[in-house]
Amino acid sequence: MSEVIDQAVVALQEKFAGAEIGGTAKFMIPGEGAIMLDDGGVRAADEAADVVLTADVDTFRAILDGETNPTAAFMTGKLSVDGDMGLAMKLGTVLG
Secondary structure (H helix, E strand, O other), X not given: OOXXXXXXXXXXXXXXXXXXOOOOEEEEEOOOEEEEEEOOEEEEOOOOOXXXXXXXXXXXXXXXXXXXXXXXXXXXXXXXXXXXXXXXXXXXXXXX
């Protein structure tokens, strides 16, 4: 597992502590790996999900650090979303 994924798992655990998202989300970081998020928590894994969000390392870090709004990243093509757009919006609210 990459250091980027390890750091992202910790950051996402803090942001989503106690949050119920009502589905399964996967964050894909090409060249690094995948992170799964569901009502059970956050873990490094690559499994089937209701929504898949894909971004490069720099964009993903900027979103986690609060420097980039997830919706703005999506609108500018830096973040792609495949699947349940409603769930993606819910995630964006917590991340943003």
